[in-house]
Amino acid sequence: MSKSSAKPATIYLKDYKEPDFLIETVDLTVELGEEETIVTSRLAIKRNDETATKLSLNGEHLTLQSVKMDGHMLTPDEYSVTDEWLHLPVAAITSEFSLEIITRIKPQENTALEGLYKSSGNFCTQCEAEGFRRITYFLDRPDVMAIFTTTIVGDGDRYPVMLSNGNLTLQETLPDGRKRVTWQDPHPKPAYLFALVAGDLAVVEDKFTTRSGRDVKLQIFVEKGNEDKCDHAMTSLKKSMKWDEEKYGREYDLDIFMIVAVSDFNMGAMENKGLNIFNSKYVLASPETATDADFDGIESVIAHEYFHNWTGNRITCRDWFQLTLKEGLTVFRDQQFSADMNSAPVQRISDVQGLRAAQFPEDAGPLAHPIQPQSYVEINNFYTATVYEKGAEVIRMIHTILGEENFRKGMDLYFERHDGQAVTTEEFIAALEDGSGIDLTQFRRWYITPGTPEITVNEKFDAETGQYTLTLAQTNLKAGKDPEPLHIPLKLGLLDVNGNAVPFSDGPFKGETEGVFDLTKKRQSFTFSGFSTQPRASLFRGFSAPVKIRQESSDDALAFFFAKDEDLFNRWDAGQRLASNILLKQIEDAGDGTSLPSAFLDAFAETLSDKTLDRAFTAAALTLPGEQDIAQKMPVVDVDAIHRVREGARRQIGLTFEDDWRRIYEECENAPSPANQPASSSRKLKNTALSYLIATGQEEFITLADSQYRKSKNMTDSVAALAGLKDINHPVREAMFADYYEKWQKDALIVDKWFTLQAMATRESTIDDIKALMEHPAFTLRNPNRLRSLIGAFASGNPVYFHDKSGDGYRILSGVIAALNKTNPQIAARLVAPLGQWRRYDKDRQDLMVTELEKILKLPDLSDHVYEMANKSLHN
Template sequence: MKTDAPKVIKLSEYKQPDYLVETIDLTFHLDSTKTLVQSKMTVSKNTTDAAPLVLNGEELILKSVKINGEAFTDYKHDEEVHTLTLNRVPAGSFTLEIENEINPEANKTLDGLYKSGTIFCTQNEPEGFRRITFYVDRPDNMAKFTTKIIADKKLYPILLSNGNPIAKGDLDGGKHFVTWEDPFKKPSYLYALVAGDLGFIKDTYKTTSGRNVALEIYCDKGNEDKCHHAMESLKKSMKWDEDRFGLEYDLDIYMIVAVDAFNMGAMENKGLNIFNSAYVLADQKSATDGNFYGIESVIGHEYFHNWTGNRITCRDWFQLTLKEGLTVFRDQEFSADMNSRSVERIQSVLGLRASQFAEDAGPTSHPIKPATYMEINNFYTATIYEKGAEVIRMIQTLLGVDGFRRGMDKYFELFDGQAVRTEDFIHAMSVANDNFDFTQFKNWYGQNGTPLLKSTSKYDEANKRLTLTLTQSFPANAPKDAKPYHMPVRVGLIGADGKDVASKVLELKTPTQDFVFENISSKPITSVNRDFSAPVKLTTDLSFDDQLFLMAHDSDSFNRFEAAQVVAQKLMLDLIQDAHAKKPLELNAKYVAAFGKVLADTTIDEAFKALSMTIPSEGILHQELAEIYYPETEAVRDFVMKTLATAHQDILLKLFTSIDQKGEYKLDPKAMGQRDLKIKALNLLSMVDGDKYKTLAFDHFKSATNMTDEIGALSVLINSNSSFKAEALKSFYTKWKSETLVMQKWLSVQAVASDDSAYDNILALEKDSIYDRTIPNLVRALLGQFAANNKVQFNHPSGRGYKLVADRMLELDKLNPQVASRLASGFKDYSRIPKDLQAKMKPELDRIIKTDGLSKNVYEIVSKILA
């Protein structure tokens, strides 16, 4: 292995910056290959030590340095460690002027200032600003920014930055300028600049206090009509934040820009959000219901950051969940209020289990507040975001909705305009709620691994008393000194008539704790961890029939859904062992019948019924296997779906045909639920032997009037290996090849095809004119989907899947290390795969980590996998 391992950054070694920047005036002379950046900073010393001023700077050509207007030469520019060190600077406050040059067109990392097509744009979180100019590039250095952008007026008529526009005009040589002033102090990661010949739509929003805010969404010309859903989502977000948290927007203008080449989903830069176009552009024909839902959620997320992230930001990057976990919780609550609360909760938990639970159990497991990192970009993870949101949700469960609101009010009162820690957030929640004791609750911030929760109950018929015993324990990869969690567990007791006889939030603080319910007239069925009140892996003493009872009667929609998942998972894990032992497969008849009852139940809405038809994914099943059997897992899932579909094909066909959506396309929860149910029914039907339902799927594909139906039917045809597959793929390509976002869907459905043709298809698709490895969305759609979700083909016994992804990681690492490191996710099962597969995977991992010049992004992930 390489001996020059990247440096480990430790939270315990945090120290305040030696110097702070109070104001910074930036002037950009934009050019594709030679952009001149001029900065003028007011700098003050922040320590009594005789320390030099050390500025971060990467891939910058230094032109000049001035202090207090005079040329300054007592500096060292170390391009290897990316610093500019200024010795013997003035003792008090002083003015520092720096000129440097950058090449946006050559910047394929998509960090700092770069070009996305013909558009100049920036991405500075977490440490991209150092690719723009020399700066104290850390979140606890907060300054007021003013920006003057100078560019060719014909090529770049739109010039945008943070804050409010304060001046503009024409210049000689066909150029023009716009000056922007942000009145709020912010760290450099929130800085943004955009320039281009862009289309746009405009609107206004009147705040609760009566202020009119200009709303503008920018995009490539020709896509303006696809921005209206994003605009409506923005206005809903602004209204919701005022109603729920009393938070108004604080600038005169709010802007969103959609770009194709972007490493993240979106970025909350103050007043100028830059978005991956996938989370802005949508219309009925080219976007699915999931796309519309995701756009509303992400628009909300970035807007909510204006207060939880921008007005109050992170002291250091170890505090990342301070803003991200809190804001994910906020966007989940927003989505729940805008749509179906029960469906939103189930979908959020499914996502948490698929990504974060797997992460928590793997080699890159870390707490929501990590103590160390090599590359901070690797910590934009499901743990920081989604598990972080669950921790915030537990705080609300403990304090109640009103208590949580009081805590949020206190948080803004105490820390507005500051860079703070998670401890400060907890402090605000405590003092606003009679000094609620969060001492033990803080264990959620510093311990990794998914806690285990066991529930058993004992009913005393003579005394009409039920004793519920809750036991918490730790997974194998938890810290050796792990301490018990303070865990809110929402519990219901259900009588024989299917109605609740008790409901309560229990606070579990010790390894084992008894909770007594009095005056319970007959033995109830326990419904534990309702609404997924704690992010744990739960086991209970409920029988198979008890779970079927919950599946039919639980008033908590999450636990009703969960009962079906628990039953299916137990049956499928047993079947996987049978398949591995070459035993014949047989599905429990009671489960088959119960599944049919859910299909026939007319009291539940379409969206919930569609979710209830979901059986555990391969990834969820793999989490429960000490040794992962990929082909057997896939075979069992196919067998279960085929058995269920064959047994209930009449009612599935009735569900499919009874939903008529030939009228106006609607985006309300009912209409989206109907489309989801229709595709779920079609997917199951396609598993039935014969061509009858495959023909039905092809007919549905051809007659589709919206992308949800069109891509849904195409996916069914591919997954069922229908004889219509090739014709459908060609038809879809011909129709949509000029739409990049739609082609991402076309790539993804082929990347996860489980038959042996998938590997050759990926090689061919990489050569297609629509594929461009410099566009992260396209890489994620093809290679990312293959590595993360095509478990059988990525783990092909020949080892070809490992070699393909390793090759592409090394190629991409030279262009965009963030994208390369994300591909490593496919290798995270290394320690639990069969020995013959390990023998194929290890040489590829060794080859990656021994590569000269390997980025710390990739090094950190692969070294943890090998360790």
């Protein structure tokens, strides 16, 4: 029966049960072959439930060759095999026994890129979340942790590099000429952290000396010819190792740390113990081939996967409902690291932009779920912005509530108490409570509450008493009819009419200009005294909680904070809120975006001329909110009006400040960056200026973009020039895109950018361009990066043409999902989300999107991955 007619089973957290058996050691031999691979697994098993009468091992896409129990070869009538299980009766078996299982697999045919597969001639694994069951029969669940010894056998000429977890203990040539290596990992781990790589790869080496004086060998393996693109990744790794020692007291625990870059990978990277496997996008970089954003992404992802060594590997999840235990915590840690390595305010803005772009819509739509889901059909569908990014915000709130010192005490206790264990979010919170001495009982509700809280703000000032009262009320429609209030940290500062910080005259923060107040009730007031005039409240500084603020703020009030707030995040955010309000009013009045009020223009000018600011911050502050940011504030999204008004505003800003943009462009182009700022900050501001100049529509600025592209010696400026012209019909535009492809067609990551720029273009031919690009020789559905660069970018980053009234955008996406359903269902499922926002659009677009979702649900042999996403999108 096809999955489209049989509803797949739902798994619930409430049904969790400890495993009946545990696996203490795994001796794995993998014999690599060109037609098939033979896997021999020797397991030492221990009973965990004396009443268990059957051992059931997970297994998918395997051909079972033989099973031995305690040395006895079992006959087929002594076990049973299904598409997903190997069942073994064990009623008469003692409390400890051994199994030897031999299976045959075909990695060359594994297009799902889960388990063991072959990519660009190399063998590679991806076992999180449930990929190990595609390699051999196993208790493939995170609470079964074992010591792994892995032996790899293969053609030494084809695969001179053979890697697995842990330390290398044996390397030899067999009598038949094949190569055999053995790796031993001394740390117990769940199967999802198993890794194997074999291929003809180049290696870049370095070392890191730990604080205890041990030398750790560092190796980055890449396809030959890419060795010169590893310096930044290696530097980022060493910075991460040093930072984790200093910030959290965590030292690396093996003699070697390896990274392998592969071109076909469903995820960004994977933290397998001692052998991290990375999407090549997050390893390879040089100024000529990678943008500044690429460099930042590499630094962040390298850090993230390294930090998992302790928050994910040494301490792992008891079950997959606890996924945010490792991912939310580790995202928070990599954000802390990036803030310490770069501009903290700019990093915080970037973090929140990502949260609002991906997670807020998720929270508001049919796929909303808490950071600790209570049920799932397919766990791969819960590697979401909610689990990761909102999970990180939840950890950040704990850090804010506890303070730096107490948070570190709690983390130290967590590492001490749970090292080597598979644990729950409740155990994590308990360690933080016990270490800090602070009760987090109410705060725990964040883990089980879906939706984004909305905070309504009211102000009252009594001139006679000099008292100023803030009243805040929290609501959350996604959390049920009458949800219990959350514990929300409010970081607050008060400003006078000139923008100067005003110290608190009483209370717990007396004499200080900023404090963290605990919002714990549905409606709560905070009163401050000693004012002769009404102060201005700078709320939720640094985005101290992932909430939406509802406040009757005039344009003048927002312009004040945009120009004056000393908290740079709130200064940026005030500018975004002000611009959104103005553009929404223009849409309501059927305007064209060119009538910008003086309050906005004056505040804009003040930021534009403030040379004390980091240039990257200035660029962020002067960039209008994106079309999808504006769409989130509309009850019914009008994509065409949003685009018309935003583009009109960009043109008007370009014309109004044309002389300033010219000056800024020249300053950033010709003058070095300030001593406390990286060159990337100047490039960011320069290219912001270029974008506004091009928006004026004047021919000279098209020529300027062309000149920048031709003269550029770095990929950042090249891509910025292309991005500036991607939406226009002009011979210069066509010549630049043709030249770019001709120059870089052999570098896959650079070609991905070429696809993405065109996928996000907003010109009349865009739909036809997308269809033509899908037929381009360089496009393939088999490579996740290439797929995301075109189809993913189009569906999530081009609202005007993805939501084209013809419905062609929706049909393009559903057609790709149908094609991927059988070959790579994990990626197919992730592409469903844009269709799930159908309720937010007009009736015609709703009908078109619903039609495509219904078509997807009727696909023959519909995968569980795609079924869950499409079904929830349609019916939740």
